[in-house]
Amino acid sequence: MPPRPSLPPPAVHLVVDRLDYGATRLFSDLDMTFPAGQWTCILGPSGVGKSTLLRLAAGLDTGGVLGPGTRANAGDGTPLTGRFVHMGQSDALMPWLSVLDNVLIGYRLRGGVPAAIRARALALLSEAGLAGRAGARPAALSGGMRQRVALVRTLVEDRPVVLMDEPFSALDPPTRLRLGDLAARLLAGRTVVLVTHDPMEALRLGHRVLVLGGRPARPGAVIEPAGAPPRPPTAGDVTRHYAALLTRLAEAVDSEEDPAP
């Protein structure tokens, strides 16, 4: 059984009246809700704004000029502070800390690491194929190993809302499959927003799958594959939606490269 989150998962409500980078308006009149306890997987062309959307949901600085109505809250309007964890594209590992201390850095900064959390971190490192690496420094690891450490750090945080930006991108396909299953199992019942470039991964892991496209960027129609995640790659609804999702992605890429006059 996955551990129960210490707090019930809220929905995430993101409103962006506008976000500009110079003359480019990345978002305008965006209003999205990520339902409580579900995985929403977001795909879209490179540069469309997926990482920025995730940063906005996390309340992080985007470096852009925001409209005054921009806000990210729980579905009931309360702040998300302390209830989410954000895993960005960079692994953000501290080079001077060991793998285990990197995984536990949130607890260390908050004043202490309970013995049960330390044991859980070690168990998760083992499940992520990093048994025996707990004492290593990040520089001694491959890119895929470092990404797995960042994933374990995210999982150990035990937050009801999890925002992940391409968490499996540096992994070989079998490891990617295995760690996707691990994350789905451990994060069942949480509110998860996952950015990925992999339609198969989105259809395997998502309760809801959508493509972000256009400029300003907008979410397309939501696909809701049947069955509980993680679905095997051969699941009927994974294969059934795969071609349509690829087509939607290709259309979104085409519209980026060849905007209408």
Ligand SMILES: Nc1ncnc2c1ncn2[C@@H]1O[C@H](COP(=O)(O)OP(=O)(O)OP(=O)(O)O)[C@@H](O)[C@H]1O
């Ligand atoms: N701090 C910034 N200053 C200027 N432009 C920015 C900044 N951050 C993002 N952008 C621009 O905003 C757009 C969206 O970036 P973002 O990283 O969100 O895209 P993405 O969809 O996540 O791309 P990828 O799939 O390649 O990771 C890009 O054109 C990017 O160049």
